[in-house]
Amino acid sequence: MRSENRRAFLRLAGGTLAGAGATGALARDGAPLDVPAWTREQGVNAPGYGRPAPGETLARYPRLPPAFPGATSTVTPLQGLHGILTPNGLHFERHHAGIPAVDPDRHRLVVHGLVERPLVLTMDDLLRLPAVSRLHFLECSGNTPWVGAKAGWTVQDSHGLISCAEWTGVELATLLAEVGVKPGAAWILAEGADACAMSRSIPLDAALDGAILAYAQNGERLRPEQGYPLRLFLPGLEGNLSIKWLRRLKVGDRPFQTREETSKYTDLMPDGTARQFTFVMEAKSVITSPSGGQALRGPGFHEIRGLAWTGRGRIVGVDVSTDGGARWEPARLEGPVLPRCLTRFRLPWRWEGGPAKLLSRARDETGYVQPSREALVAVRGTRSYYHNNAVFGWSVAADGAVRHAA
Amino acid sequence: MRSENRRAFLRLAGGTLAGAGATGALARDGAPLDVPAWTREQGVNAPGYGRPAPGETLARYPRLPPAFPGATSTVTPLQGLHGILTPNGLHFERHHAGIPAVDPDRHRLVVHGLVERPLVLTMDDLLRLPAVSRLHFLECSGNTPWVGAKAGWTVQDSHGLISCAEWTGVELATLLAEVGVKPGAAWILAEGADACAMSRSIPLDAALDGAILAYAQNGERLRPEQGYPLRLFLPGLEGNLSIKWLRRLKVGDRPFQTREETSKYTDLMPDGTARQFTFVMEAKSVITSPSGGQALRGPGFHEIRGLAWTGRGRIVGVDVSTDGGARWEPARLEGPVLPRCLTRFRLPWRWEGGPAKLLSRARDETGYVQPSREALVAVRGTRSYYHNNAVFGWSVAADGAVRHAA
Known part of the structure; x- marks a missing residue:
């Protein structure tokens, strides 16, 4: 790679920089350096919570016009990002009935159904429990439309429903072990506190495979549009399963057949049948x-x-x-x-x-x-x-x- | 860990949750769940660039009253962060003459001195070159005062001059290989474009040990207080070496003895001598x-x-x-x-x-x-x-x- 870099740079320095009107050039050593205006005056102090430079204008926008007010997804500007992390302000988000203003002090998580010891948990309860932090992507299963591709697409248009962050919270496995899952338990209903009470059924195996009750993202507490104060996070599975504003987990013996896994989030096959519960996001x-x-x-x-x-x-x-x-x-x-x-x-x-x-x-x-x-x-x-x-x-x-x- | 978690949670559930006035409690299964106000109405849409929830008030603040306007450091609220990453808005920062408003289109990096091919580079030039992304901490060598400890310190007061991010940019080694370092070269002067032209001498060995000409942090372009549009980043070394608003690299055969490595950033020993060039941040x-x-x-x-x-x-x-x-x-x-x-x-x-x-x-x-x-x-x-x-x-x-x- 080093020798490849060398050759690459030589081509750049000898070609593009010197030609094509580029400003980069060989320096005249000994010539006085320009002292720009911003070096000639004292600068400002930093705000308590910083913002991007004024000229940096990366932003999310709705991928499609909302089907109705409060139901949209906004896409991450992958074309302007570097490395693997997505800043929290630019992480894609999808909501079906708007972003609720949840009071974290009054928010509760209920765990019930086929469990030995049903519980109601406050955020303080959850914050005290043993935690984990893991770097994972999150991708909406609707990322990259199947049809209607446009030559004018940016990668934000075509692939902007994926982002990546460090997620911190309590492993769902920890909580399930403690409430005591009863014999016959096989699925868990996860329900959000938004106005559509977004609900999905999660197979118990997936729930035990690294799922997190997440309260923090990239170090700080979740943003409102990411489910503040609590979301379920299911690594590697379609984003809709990672229920935001999580208020309820109900353990059962079969899928709950919610709207979002019957009329939506199924895959219509050529023969007219629909594949259901296709959770894993493939390579x-x-x-x-x-x-x-x-x-x-x-x-x-x-x-x-x-x-x-x-x-x-x-x-x-x-x-x-x-x-x-x-x-x-x-x-x-x-x-x-x-x-x-x-x-x-x-x-x-x-x-x-x-x-x-x-x-x-x-x-x-x-x-x-x-x-x-x-x-x-x-x-x-x-x-x-x-x-x-x-x-x-x-x-x-x-x-x-x-x-x-x- | 699993069995320890189990025992820990049982103590929590059987002790703290049920007693001491805590709100967490065993759920009465079958009882209707409370439907809070925020579930009863449609929520809002997400902004193009998101912000923390209104009630989340983590912020940097000056660790000490500024010695003079424009010279201060602001500290990261470690007590409220989770995992290893620091959100860009809360990354600690230290500036000696304020934060300059650099125009990235007019900013230049000059590489000269003991080199075969001195160069002037634009940001576009740098953005085209082979890049790397790496997760590293950055710590000010003045983090955690030696004397004057206070019982009332928070960890933000005592240790808030450390943060951690994913840094993306061009390896300094790549650039040095291409400008051709002359025999006898041993040190590099790095100079910032702020009003004090912050300058430090970097040993060539350190410059070749993973140093990055960084233009992005946690995915997005650097924030103004982190050196926008370009900073030097020296992993593992005292923060002051990672010169912000980087405008010049001059290769020489000895240290340049700048103000910040003579009157400042030296370690006064018990015998009255000062240790100079103590770069590495120890465990x-x-x-x-x-x-x-x-x-x-x-x-x-x-x-x-x-x-x-x-x-x-x-x-x-x-x-x-x-x-x-x-x-x-x-x-x-x-x-x-x-x-x-x-x-x-x-x-x-x-x-x-x-x-x-x-x-x-x-x-x-x-x-x-x-x-x-x-x-x-x-x-x-x-x-x-x-x-x-x-x-x-x-x-x-x-x-x-x-x-x-x-």
Whole structure:
């Protein structure tokens, strides 16, 4: 990588910087350095809680016009983010009946149903219990629409319903052990305190596989739109299961067949039947730079950057193609590569200035390989709304403009 | 840990929750659940860039009254944070002449001195180069005053000049390889674009040991108070070396003897001499919960939580004492344990209700053990201002009040 970096930089310094009107140039040593205006005057102090620089305008926006007021999702600007973490202010969010203003002092979590000792817990109770902190991605199963792709898509439009954070809270397994799950228990109803009482059924096995009753995100308490003061967090599973404003867990012997797992969040197959309870987010990846709406400044060195993830554990490799899939090269994976977490990948690339097509393909530790759209459609058809994890392409035009190309 | 968690929770549920006026209680199964006001009405939508919940008031504040306007440091509220990451809005910051309003389009980085090919780089140039992302702590060497400890200190007062983030940028080694370091080069002057042109000398070895020209923090571009648009980041070394608003790197054959490494940032020894260039932040730890200013709600289960770090690699263990050092127990280290990064530790504790004294002691992979204050003072005296990494104590009174006790 070092020698590759060397060559890459030499191309940059000898090519792009010196030519093409770029401002970068060889310095004239000994010449006095410019002293800009901001160095000539005393600066300001820091606020108690900081904000981005005034010129940095990354923001979430609704992916689609709301179906009705209070039901929308807003997308993370992946094209402007670096590394694997999403700042809390930019973490994607989806709500079905608005974001409630929950009073944490009055909020309660009830655990009941097929348990020996039903409990009502305050936030103080939960904050005292043994805690865990883990870095995980969260992805809405509706991320990346199956149909209606637009050439003008940015990666925020196409993939912005994924984010990644450090989540802290109480393992659900800890709480379940203590309330005493009764024989026959197999599913848990999780219910939110929002105006639609968002509810989903969680298999007991999934609930015991690293699920967290989360009260903090990236160090600080949850943001309102992430379920403040308490959410369920189910690593690797479709985002809707991670019920926000969590107020109730009811243990039962079968799924509860809520609206969101019958009329919604099912996968319509080519034969007209619907697959239900398709929870795991399979391996997926996307190139975030260069990506839709960006323009390459000129031929020469560019670093291809992207994100890969899998709900089944760790990413073990990402292959990148710059010619539409004829040849593939393994990208460098930035460490630490953590289970059910975003992984940043990078590949040095010399753009010759002609048309190119960029693709990425993730592999996970189970041996699963992210499928092409053709392979996925052959099995699933195009009537599904959820769980599109197909390989995704960006075309680069001769003028450097980047657009989506399937 | 699971069985310990079980026992701990049983004590909580059977003791604290049911007694002492706590609101938590056994649920009456079948009774209708309360439907709070916020569930009865539609909620709001999410802003483009989110903010903490209105009732969450964690904030930085100046640790000391500013020596003069524009020279202060503001401290991170460790007592209210979870996991290892610091949200960007709460990352500690120190500035010596205010925070400049740098225009990123006009900002330049000059690399000159003992190099073959001096360069002037724009931010666009830097953003195109091969990048890395790494999780690291940053600690001011003035964190934790040597003298003047107060019983009323919070951990924000005593240890708030440390934070932790994911930093993204170009490895300094990449840039140095390309400008071509000349024979005899041994030190690098790094200069900021703030009104004091903050300057420090960096040994070439340290500059090649993972130093980053950082432009992003926790995913998004640097905040103004963290050096927007560009800072040097030197993992594991005293914070002042990580020059913010970085505008110049000059390679030389000896240290440049700037103000901040002669009159400041040296360690005054008992014999009146000063140690200079003491860069590495040695292993250190602190208990963040319970900590100063907090009050235990009642006897029974509490989780002792804290942070440990070392500038020399990985933390391998943290021992905790609840009786002032007579007995020590190993805490659980939360993974991933990363080099030159904060590590969260946790230990279940049953508080019997009497006086207690809590201490933590970190060990790192070099075999170094965080020293007691006595051991440190025996070598260093008490005339130093910087690099106090001594074991730090909190006393718990019979009424649950927590105060600093040396």
